[in-house]
Amino acid sequence: MPLLRLYRVLLLLYPRDVSERDGREMIRLFADLVEQERKAKGRFASLRVAAHSCLEAPWSALREHRRLHKGRRSKRSEAKLATVLDTMGLDLRFAVRTFRKRPGFTAVAVLTLALGIGVTTSMFSIVHASLIRALPFPDPDRLVMVSLTRSRANEPPRRLRWSYPEFELLRRSASRFESIAAFNVGEFNLAGDAEPEHLEGEVVSALYFDVLGIRAAVGRTFAAEEDVTPGSHPVALLGHALWRRRFGGDSSVVGRAVRINRVPMTVVGIMPPWFRGLSGRADLWIPQAMGPLASYPGQLTDHQHFHSVVARLAPDAALRDVVAHLQVVGNGIAAVTDHEGDAVWSATALPLHQARIDPARRRPQLLLFGAAGFVLLIACANLVNLLLARSASRERETAIRLSLGSTRGRLVRQLLTESVVLSLAGGILGVAFAVSVTDVLAVSLPERLPSASNNYAQLSEFAAVGIDMTVLLFAVLISLATAILFGLAPALRATRTDLAGSLKQRGESAAAGRHKSATSGMLVVSEFALAAILSVGAALLLTTYARLQTRDTGFDPDNVLTFWIQPPLSEYTRDEASLFLERVLEQVSQVPGVESGTVSLCTPLMGCARHSLQIAGREWTDDTAVPVVGRHYVGPQHFETLRIPIIRGRAFTPQDRQGRPRVAIISATAAQRFWPNQDPIGQRVWFGVDPPGDPDSSWQIVGIVGDVQYRAIEASYEPDFYTPYLQFTRRYAYVMLRSPDSPDVLVPKLRRAVAAVDSELPIYDVQTLQGRVAVALAKSRFNALLLGGFAALALALAAIGIYGVMAHFVAQRTSEMGIRIALGAGNPQVFRLVLRRGGTLVATGIVVGALSAVILVRLLSSLVYEVNVTDPRNFLAVTAVLTIAALLACYLPARRATRVDPVQVLRAE
16 A cells, blocks of 8 residues: 555544544454455456456456457556456445345345336336237238228228228239238137037138238148138138147147038148237137138128238338328229218228227326336335435445545445445346236236227237246346436445545534435435325225226126127028027026026127117208117016116017017116107117118117116216017127026036037126126226325335434434433423424425326326316325324334433433
């Protein structure tokens, strides 16, 4: 060590007021620091030092690599690099040794960071899966969804799917695509040696798999000639999960025939395990040419828009040029197909990775991700406070290092290294926490359900929530960013010190103490402001969930079991459908324990079919004025089964069937909206394609019943019309049965009852009506509980933060407390002094947070139900909870302050 540096240190240690104990401590610290400096300045001539420490091994290996290739660099550069690597290894060893000596501090710091990083990583895994993750297809940027567009006056353009005749025109007209294919979701019944099974599948063009770049895992996909002549090539592809579950993974199933909707089809291939189609739910694929025979008779001829179209851009085609080209092509197709009305029809293309995202789900996910970021910021603020308090106890160590000749930059690097070690440890624990949390979220996510507004929103593996390499990389980056965020300010502050003052005093200087107290106070204010924002948002969503739970939905879900039956659409004509459903309803109603039963195309809270309405004696000025109402095809005991009250008129009877006058029952909202000052009973209406004005096709209203919520639970009541299924219905239906028996006991009996009508007809989607209510509440429950958990975690971290600050405040002013007590101050006065300090910080944070929340909670307006986002009661409740938590956190430090012994304090002074 240079004599000049030693001389400077001796001058600083010369004052007589340095105690013998402090002198011995300084000498010990001197020895450690001198040894560390000597090692840092030395040069390594060989690899023998590599075995000195496991932490030194990576750096030594790198130095040996550089030594073997020293011709590439100058000796000076090599020396500098070796010095940097040496000091980095020493810094790491010193950081680990320091944290081992302070296990309490280390545990609190790592756990705080683990919570913040874990929560943020978990939410990022959700956002990444649903909004960011790349499609699992070759060249995914060239994949687009092609849609029809319809524009009307005073309405935004709407994207629609295609009819198959329109798709054929598009395929012949569009020239900017390398390949193009249509697909739609189909429902299939698979029969054979085992029990019949219902499957969801896709009816696809032969080029569907070529467009996506997918190959079969076993066998092959469809050939072009298999999608030309309707019904000529009965072939099918099986999903990997179905193949393993139903056929035991036997490869010999390829080439064998299976019965799909009673049609024998030859299996030609097995798809890869991760692929379930663009719908994300497919276990089976058949060609479009087989659709009329095995799926829907009008598959290739119907003008309904139920075909989605996916295409792969040509290598030289730009998306902007393709969109312009499709506008021209779409106008031509609309002219040929003669769309009625005053709407303007065209076509457009949207990148598949963008089309898959349901806009209704984007905002909640981003808001929750932002809330997780708030939790991380609070955790960082807590760590800053911990490091500031720790820097006070290390001020003398810092002063000695500086006096030995260490530069401020060198010390900042050492302190940042400690922050990085803490952050990476917290990141590792946070990832472990995120893995367990993400598993729970993946099960409870309402986004797992397909989107009603976007049938291709969920793309199988790509939509699965989990921890992959991208999420791990995010966790690493957020850990390093966190280290800089919470470590830089304390490091800079710790190295800005008065050498003489720090070496003379036992503790930190008064000026430094005031500065650190002010900084800690600002951090506490920030923590409580962020906690207040999260708490207000959580209060809004929890209030919404509570109100939705208690909302009157118009029916009684208790003891009602529901299941879906769907015979092949090609099996029964529309006239035969009602007789088929009547036989099914008769069989299941005879099952012991069944009190009553009905059928309908939907259950409450799931969304139902809607039709345009014409009323006798009224004419609508244009197409936009024609009302659209809910239409339900139900059984005679429908209102009895669901306990829907009959307000006026009568219910349906078994005599309301084909050949008898058509009758209808309306909801109270329909009566009020269409006949506000009249008696609707006896009025006549027409639905959809019914010829308006024809008495034989009209429906006469015979009753009024209470409103039932068929749409989303938070939506308002809509006008609903009920008609007897025995007069007109579809070929498929939900069966709803009221029974006090357990579903486990009832379902096997129901399967046998349905098999008595059709041995190849499975029942599926078996669920209690209470369970369907829970599904309808899932989105609101998930958002409320998750944001509520974030708010609770933020409140806990903020309480820990105010506790640490107040404990440091009391420790820093112990002498003042003792003198106050010695001069006659009572315990209540000292207690109030501490509470006043903590209360001022908390009150400031709550006020700042409440004012910010008034602006930010408006982002939640689309997620709340019958709740005013600026309701002062929520703000008052949040203020009360935060205040109580803060007072409890300040209680222990305040109580400790009242127990200061003035005699011991004065003796120490």
